[in-house]
Amino acid sequence: MAALIVVGAPSQNGGRRVSVMRRGREDFLGTAFSEQDVIVFLEASGLSDPEEVLDDPRWVRWSGGRVWHPSPYSG
Template sequence: MAALIMVGAPSQNGGWRVSVMRQGYEDWLGTAFNEQDVTVFLEVAGLSDPEEVLDDPRWVRWSGGRAWYPSPHRG
């Protein structure tokens, strides 16, 4: 299965474009400036526990590698 959520490489403004594949189309969710932004976008997209999928390559493709690292406070 291809990743359903894409987090793009950093743009010139320092943000990461976040999109989700829905019914065969890429739906842009917004520009994230930190991991919390990505989490909020994924919640809005309908994921009930988005923090659980951030490190799962079946769900999330980080273009250019993961932008952030897991928080020690997540658990």
């Protein structure tokens, strides 16, 4: 099974595109600036206990690795 949730590689502003595959199409959930943002997006999309799946490559593909870079806009 391919990962259902994709966390994109960090962009220049530090955000990562988060999407989920549903019914054969990719739905954009939002741009995450932290792991907590990813959790919030997944909860809002109906996934119960999203923290449980973040380490599972059957569920989540971390493009560019599970690394967070500070946003250049954060003070």
